[in-house]
Amino acid sequence: MNAVNIIFICIGAFIMVTNIIRYVRFLHTTRDVLSGGKTRDRIWKYSALYLLIFFLIGYLFIAFSSKPDFMMAMILFGGSIFVAIVLTLMFVLLQTAKERSIDIAEVLVGVIDARDSNLNGHSRHVQKLTMLFWEHLPSNMKKDINPVSLEYAALMHDVGKLGVPEAILNKPAKLTDEEWDVMRRHPEIGVKILSPLKSFSGISDWILYHHERIDGNGYYRLTKNEIPFVSRLLAIADTYSAITMRRSYKEPRSHEEAVKIISEVAGTQLDSELVEIFLTIPEEELRKCIPEQIKY
Numbered sequence: 001m002n003a004v005n006i007i008f009i010c011i012g013a014f015i016m017v018t019n020i021i022r023y024v025r026f027l028h029t030t031r032d033v034l035s036g037g038k039t040r041d042r043i044w045k046y047s048a049l050y051l052l053i054f055f056l057i058g059y060l061f062i063a064f065s066s067k068p069d070f071m072m073a074m075i076l077f078g079g080s081i082f083v084a085i086v087l088t089l090m091f092v093l094l095q096t097a098k099e100r101s102i103d104i105a106e107v108l109v110g111v112i113d114a115r116d117s118n119l120n121g122h123s124r125h126v127q128k129l130t131m132l133f134w135e136h137l138p139s140n141m142k143k144d145i146n147p148v149s150l151e152y153a154a155l156m157h158d159v160g161k162l163g164v165p166e167a168i169l170n171k172p173a174k175l176t177d178e179e180w181d182v183m184r185r186h187p188e189i190g191v192k193i194l195s196p197l198k199s200f201s202g203i204s205d206w207i208l209y210h211h212e213r214i215d216g217n218g219y220y221r222l223t224k225n226e227i228p229f230v231s232r233l234l235a236i237a238d239t240y241s242a243i244t245m246r247r248s249y250k251e252p253r254s255h256e257e258a259v260k261i262i263s264e265v266a267g268t269q270l271d272s273e274l275v276e277i278f279l280t281i282p283e284e285e286l287r288k289c290i291p292e293q294i295k296y
Contacts, residue, residue: 002067002068004070004073005068005069005070005072005073006063006064006068006073008073008074008076008077009059009062009063009068009072009073009076009077010059010063011077011080012059012073012076012077012078012079012080012081013056013059013060013063013080015080015081015083015084016052016055016056016059016080016083017056018084019052019080019083019084019087020049020052020053020056022087022091023048023049023052023087024049026087026090026091027045027046027049029146052083055079055083059076059080062076098148102151102152102155105152105155105156106124106127106155109123109124109155109156109159110123110124112158112159112161112162121245121291122158122241122242122245123154123155123156123157123158123159124155124291125241125245125289125290125291126154126155126157126158126234126237126238126241127151127154127155128288128289128290128291129154129237129240129241129286129289130150130151130153130154130233130234130237131147131150131151131154132281132285132286132288132289133233133236133237133277133278133281134147134150134233136277136278136280136281137277138277141229145229145230149202149203150230150233152200152203153203153206153207153230153234154234154237156190156194156203156207157187157190157206157207157210157234157238158186158190159190159193159194159207160185160186160187160188160189160190160191160192160193160207161186161189161190162189162190162193163185163186163189163192163193164182164183164185164186164189165182168182168183184211184219187207187208187209187210187211187219188208190207190208191204191207191208194207203230205228205231206228206230206231206234207231207234208220208231209222209227209228209231210231210234210235210238211235211238212226212227212231212235213268213269213270214227214232214267214268214269214270214271214272215267215268215269224271227271232270232271232274233274235269235270235271236262236270236271236274236275236278237278239261239262239265239269239270240258240262240278240286243257243258243261243262244258255283255286255287259279262275262278262279263275263279
């Protein structure tokens with residue numbers, strides 16, 4: 001009978017090892033703008049990890065250093081199952097919360113874009129293009145990019161246009177130098193708008209520098225290696241969207257024309273290595289990124 005008890009405890013220990021592995025992966029995937037949290041939150045998260053490891057050690061100690069009875073074996077076995085269920089519920093609830101949050105953010109950004117007839121749907125288009133782009137990146141490039149944070153940066157990249165007067169946003173004619181100076185401040189304004197959200201600090205530079213050029217002729221005069229990697233991704237998605245969407249002063253360009261233009265500015269305006277990867281994405285996949293409100 002003691003052997004049976006030890007078997008149940010060992011099974012429980014194995015489940016606890018699985019729980020620990022799942023929880024470590026969870027900690028890795030929650031380093032984003034929604035679940036990064038404050039220092040106090042991180043302390044609680046890692047305290048839970050250490051407790052799981054402590055319980056695992058307890059399982060092994062009881063299994064091999066004592067003679068557990070059947071009740072003890074069932075309590076330990078059931079405890080491991082209980083922890084597995086709680087972790088599963090926690091993962092599902094967090095994923096649901098993230099999905100709801102991005103839905104709400106999309107609605108808010110849609111309201112922002114609606115201020116400018118030339119941008120209606122643009123932010124969502126860039127969001128979808130960016131996430132498609134991320135999927136096609138080689139693993140060595142995307143391993144350090146949290147997809148949730150990336151999605152929010154793409155969606156919020158033009159939020160600073162809330163601080164640009166509508167007369168400038170909707171001006172059908174060419175902007176004056178003074179008006180361009182105001183327009184160029186929208187990345188900075190966007191960072192200020194998001195600054196109360198402390199967890200967004202990790203993506204602020206991505207948004208701030210999404211109009212930088214590889215040759216150093218962008219808004220803040222940064223060159224290739226000085227520009228955050230994600231900002232370079234956003235720049236390509238933003239450029240493709242700008243070329244292929246309808247504006248009050250121009251008709252939309254075709255995919256083929258967009259490919260030609262993007263290829264021509266690779267190495268000067270856009271990162272040539274990333275452009276090469278972006279252009280491998282099939283046209284039909286890119287077309288699926290078009291929100292309903294963008295009409296060709």
